[in-house]
Amino acid sequence: MNVTLSLMPAKTLPKITTISEFPNNPKTLILEQCKTIKDINQIHTHVIKTGLILNPSAVENLLESTALVLRSMDYALAIFNQVQQPQPEAYNILIRGFNLNQNPEKAILLFKQMKENCIEPDKYTFSCILKSCSILHGLQEGKQIQAHTMKSGFGSSGFVQNTLIHMYANCGKIDIARRVFDEMSEREVITWNSMFAGYTTSSCWEEVIKLFQEMLKSDFGFDVVTMISVLTACGRLGNLELGEWLSDYIVENGLTGNLNLITSLIDMYAKCGKIDVARSLFDKLPRRDVVAWSAMISGYSQASRCREALDLFQEMQRENIEPNEITMVSVLSSCAVMGAFEIGKWCHFFVKKKRIKLTVTLGTALMDFYAKCGSVENSLDVFKKMPVKNVLSWTVLIQGLASNGEGRKALEYFSQMRIRNIEPNDVTFIGVLSACSHAGLIDEGREFFVSMNRDYGIDPRIEHYGCMVDIFARGGFIIEAYQFIKNMPMEPNAVIWRTLLASCKVHKNVEMGEESLRQLVKLEPAHSGDYILLSNVYASVGRFEDATKIRSEMRQKGIKKTPGCSSIEIEGGLHEFFAEDSAHPKSVEIYDAVEKMMKRIKSAGYVPNIAEARLDAEEDEKESSISHHSEKLAIAFGLIKTSPGTTIRITKNLRVCSDCHIATKTISKVFNREIVVRDRNRFHHFKDGCCSCNDYW
């Protein structure tokens, strides 16, 4: 047979001149040259015309190109259906193709069809079909296949057992996976790697390390895949020692050219707190894919170096690397922490524009971002649009509603969550309890606290006790809160006492305030905020002398206020200010803008009640001469007391609104709509007072 391939376009298949070459080296030729269905179609026509359709190897190569390279399962099935007696190899290719195309159900159907047609599966078939079960999380199906492998005599095949480990681990049965591993008489590196992968999917990081040590002891050589698994575990556990050992191994063995390996190394260093080492590795990479960028960005984000995370994201875009949903999760999480509302909104727009898949994780990150920036409506909107939601999404929603002053609505969603059979976890209850606290629902709070253990088997942690103290104290039941602390099964920490102390100011309870500070001094003697809080308790009942005394006591003890860092976002630009920092290029501009705004607000006939704020401001000016403008502005507004980590967001609308005839509306509405103040991780909305912290202005 010596037929010229006249149907082949010369540019796609330049090397093929005669069909006689085709069966000899079909794989490389077809796999490498076929770029489109049209190419396949041409070869397919020839295979039929020339009778090669009867040649199993030619058909298999054609199927491989169609199902595995071009991933066109419809076309692959069409070819397959023309074959009169398909061999197991042909079935295997189709099964693999269905797995690759995330269609394991069809793979299983094909396997059944194979049995009906009395075609005996081989070890590869079992391996492929176990993978289908693994993707489907079909434990029962997997077990049936395992029984089948035993009967067919393939039970001891390495291929089968490796996938079996993977299948059991993916179905959450890590113990059975380990049993398969332990019972294997001969292990290969892949076997060990399958077990590492199993532990990785189950987040059993310690087990990865233990198994790796076993591997080293048994003098078994490891490979790049092993190192990637172990490095991931080192990152999760903060095991820098082993991580560095592997790092040295990689350098000594000249493996630094492997991008995947170095990406794991970057991730490990970042998670172990060596973010700058991670960065220098990242900078040295000759080529960076989206995973490498994402690893570095998430490294900064998790190290709370959010500014650098956002800067790197910008750089990534300049390099024209397309971010994926995972990149966006880290970027949005950084925006949430920084309160970078405009940047985060842009990210949301970007996600929609690029049709980046709204996964549960991405959706939840978006929700969290909106909630933390005070835009709970947008957070809810994202939640409603999410195709898949999990306990984390519901928790973020409840938490977001609660911290934005919508406690009752948060509890309604908690009921919804229960109706839909989503099992709440310990963190969900923190949201639920803080919702009760914000809504002033003391009895409900008490009931939820009991219920979390009684009905859900969740032991309350110190954070849950803290929420209860907050519920009692905020509701004005200071004594009950104190009794509750005294009856706690664990030692109260500073946060608990601080919660009580903060409420003492609102409810003007000097005695409990003093007791709280006594306890606080034992736990954290140098925490400046606690002294300020007690001083405010005194001031709240008019004992200004005592207030001053506390502050001078603080000075005598040499306790300094933490330098404040604030940020202002104006039209998408984020400006950070530290105490004593007057050098920010935008500071004068911002100050001027807000001055003007103040004038307009005043000329609209509104005089803010800033007496208390002014008192504090003068105190602070004397004590630590805080000079950064953002905090001054906040003080001027009477919105907040100076405290580190404050974000004041001045949106574009605020300026517009002072110009756009909104002056007829009450100024509190303008404030409510336009100004949101974030103090650390708590959001403050100002209606008549702040619904988060009971502060009135």
Next chain:
DNA sequence: GATCGAAGGA
């Protein structure tokens, strides 16, 4: 042909 990398909430 079986194994591997980055990810959200308090």
